[in-house]
Amino acid sequence: APAETPMSPEDVEAAEKAVTEEEVAGPVLSEKEQKRLAAEKRREAKELERKAKDEQRRAKEKARQERLLLRESRRKGARVGAEADSAARADSLAHAQLLQAQRDSLAKLAQQEADTLLPAPADSVGGEQDSLVRKMFAYHNVRIFRDDFQAVCDSMTGFSLDSTLHMYVDPVLWNDNNQVTSKVVDIYTLNQKIDRAVFTGEPIMSQEVDTSHYNQIKGKVIESFFRDGAIYRTDVNGNGQTYYFMVEEDSTGNYISGFMTVECADISFYFKDQAVDEIVWRGKPVYSIYPMDKIPDSQPLTLPGFVWEGKRRPSKEQVFNRTFRPSERNEYDKLPRPEFPITQKINLAREQLVKENVWFDRNDPLSSEALEFIRSIGY
Structure with a gap:
């Protein structure tokens, strides 16, 4: 080797x-x-x-x-x-x-x-946020009126930390002539205006064409986006269904010329001047178009679960012009105060201590040295 x-x-x-x-x-x-x-x-x-x-x-x-x-x-x-x-x-x-x-x-x-x-998470909530987190809870026959939207429901919660409102039990939201119903509504606001609304639980969005015809949209989740208080886009995610009445104009005015049904995966609606301006269907849409006089009897004009809730829509007078029961504080203040045996015993013992020069009632102001001492011990 x-x-x-x-x-x-x-x-x-x-x-x-x-x-x-x-x-x-x-x-x-x-x-x-x-x-x-x-x-x-x-x-x-x-x-x-x-x-x-x-x-x-x-x-x-x-x-x-x-x-x-x-x-x-x-x-x-x-x-x-x-x-x-x-x-x-x-x-x-x-x-x-x-x-x-x-x-x-x-x-x-x-x-x-x-x-x-441990590295700090990028999206963790910092310690400089406002310590005052306001919470709001409303129960039974909740009504909301704003210039950009109106809503009703049975119960609602609100949180100032993320500027959200959560509505439960038969909630309905209106914006101009658009209506959305679902089991749960989550509303997000920005700068005191509605910014986004998410509808879950068999949501249906509808638009009134006339008193007997309504455009309708249905899906698993509906998400609407607002700009300056007006809706400008709505996304329907999952099992999208559309019932749409086509409106045309002639010398006598507007009239409904046809009826269209579409089924697909997802849908996006774009609005202009509070009216549908463009519709995008995604995921192999299947559609049918009928003239108004040739709609078959087997074809319904409303989606399952659709109800126009115009009668429940609150007005400004219903929300702000409410009467309140007058206060009964003055009447209750006139009632005699209750007397308790333990209170009477304490007062008698106090009087006896005063007589014996053990207890002194003082109302003179404290000196600056005494105040400093009290603050130093945490009182």
Whole structure:
């Protein structure tokens, strides 16, 4: 066998450096292990913060006891009480500041370590959002009137965080002469105007041609888009069905010239001046066109589940001109206040303490030093 070639000093140094770097680098942690370590760090930070809060609570209790002793000493006229007040105030304030600094440093450290292990999601909600999240709940015979749309339903919820309204139980939405019915309606607003509406649960969108003929659209999900309060596009996704009456114009005015039925996968309707301007059928549409005088008796003119809900449409007067029952507060204020045995016992005991010079009712304003002491202990 050939003799082994001896390693040069440079090769030996390079090998030792590679081994050292490998030992320093250590094993690469998996994503699951990183998450576990981050969770442990957060738990440790919370435990330290809890201990700090307990320490602060004990400091407050100690300050309260000292305050009671101070009051007793002031009642007896001792000057030592004022000095104890100043010392207790200084100690309590310094202790509270120390605890606050410890909690801030621990929270910052835990957040930094968690951030190094787990990247923040791109779509996570930040901490700078408004702390006031308004919620609205309406029940039974809900009516909505706006210049750009009107709606009715049985129950509704609203959230200011994402500017949404959610309508349940026989909801109906109107925009001009367009009507949409479904089991659930989700309305999204932007700058105080309707921006988008999503209809799920056997949705049907209809448009009044005249009092006896209505254009109708049906699908699994209907999504309408609005611009400046007016509808400009509607998408029907899944099992699209269309009943459409074709309108023409002559010297006497507008008249219905034909009736068209279309079935396909998806449909898009484009509106102009609140009227259908363009229709796009997708997914191998199957259609039939009939002159009005040659529509077969077997061909219905309305889709299953269609109902024109014009009688339920609310007016401005129905929503804003409501009468309210007058307040009965003045009548109830005239009634005698109830008396409770425990209250009577407390009042008697208080009167006895006043007579014995144990309890003093004071209404004089607090000094600036006393107010500062109260704020320092968290009251």
